[in-house]
Amino acid sequence: MARRAILTDEVIDASLLLDGFVEASRGEGAVASFLGLARSRAMSGGDVSLLRLERHPQLTQLSLDAIVSEGAERFQLAHVLVKHRWGSISPGEVIVFVATSARHRRDALNAVDYLMDCLKSEAIFWKKEEGADGSRWIEPTDEDRASLARWE
Amino acid sequence: MVNEVRLTFYGRLAEEYHQADFPVPPEGLPVDQLRATLARGRPSSSLLNPRVKVAVGGQIVDERFQVLPGQQVDFLAPVSGG
Numbered sequence: 619m620a621r622r623a624i625l626t627d628e629v630i631d632a633s634l635l636l637d638g639f640v641e642a643s644r645g646e647g648a649v650a651s652f653l654g655l656a657r658s659r660a661m662s663g664g665d666v667s668l669l670r671l672e673r674h675p676q677l678t679q680l681s682l683d684a685i686v687s688e689g690a691e692r693f694q695l696a697h698v699l700v701k702h703r704w705g706s707i708s709p710g711e712v713i714v715f716v717a718t719s720a721r722h723r724r725d726a727l728n729a730v731d732y733l734m735d736c737l738k739s740e741a742i743f744w745k746k747e748e749g750a751d752g753s754r755w756i757e758p759t760d761e762d763r764a765s766l767a768r769w770e
Numbered sequence: 771m772v773n774e775v776r777l778t779f780y781g782r783l784a785e786e787y788h789q790a791d792f793p794v795p796p797e798g799l800p801v802d803q804l805r806a807t808l809a810r811g812r813p814s815s816s817l818l819n820p821r822v823k824v825a826v827g828g829q830i831v832d833e834r835f836q837v838l839p840g841q842q843v844d845f846l847a848p849v850s851g852g
Contacts, residue, residue, distance in 0.1 A: 654852070671852075674780060674844065676828035702852055714852055741852035744781035755782050756850045 620697045621690045623682035625673065627705035630712040639699055643719035646696045650726035651717040652734055658709035664751040666709055672744040673704040681742040685733060693729035695720050700733060704743065735765045773839040775804075781847025786816055794839055801826075802833040804843070821848045 632653050643649050656669045690698045701715045718729040745756040774791045801824050809815035823830050825844040
């Protein structure tokens with residue numbers, strides 16, 4: 619079983635990642651994937667020109683590794699890949715790529731949902747949206763916390 | 771040798787604190803005292819938020835941890851998530 623959590627400050631090519639993941643998952647029953655994209659409008663309605671994701675030199679990778687391991691164990695995954703970007707991200711660009719494979723579709727699909735809920739609340743990043751109206755720090759919402767609580 | 775720790779502030783804390791070094795006694799200082807000393811005179815300091823975690827040498831530590839001269843101390847604002 620391959621479990622990989624990759625942290626990068628480069629543009630993520632989701633198509634290339636998915637092609638490679640499907641090839642590696644040959645023989646499994648199901649592959650599921652998700653892309654998180656940088657928004658062009660803030661939740662408040664203002665335009666967003668740039669998303670800045672700050673990471674910690676050691677702890678961010680450790681937090682991704684822990685989330686991937688928990689997901690792989692919980693859903694008995696054949697393979698799992700999370701690739702997460704940090705740095706300055708423009709609207710429309712990929713922030714995070716998640717892919718899972720398993721014998722059955724329910725495990726693959728639920729694992730992607732679980733991994734995203736964990737990433738949204740527990741991954742060690744600090745996010746700031748910048749736009750014409752100024753900049754603002756992003757914090758996990760009540761919805762994010764409720765989503766994570768589903769899995770307890 | 772100068773008895774100092776190196777400080778880095780993450781997230782919104784970096785907008786409030788800009789120190790890169792801080793003097794500590796040769797025997798060190800517990801995290802809670804370091805936190806309180808940095809926040810002295812700033813009763814509304816974000817540093818006093820219990821959700822602000824502290825890492826030393828790349829590992830999260832508790833408030834009783836003794837920070838020693840020469841160590842890297844990171845103050846982590848509550849995370850945004852990915």
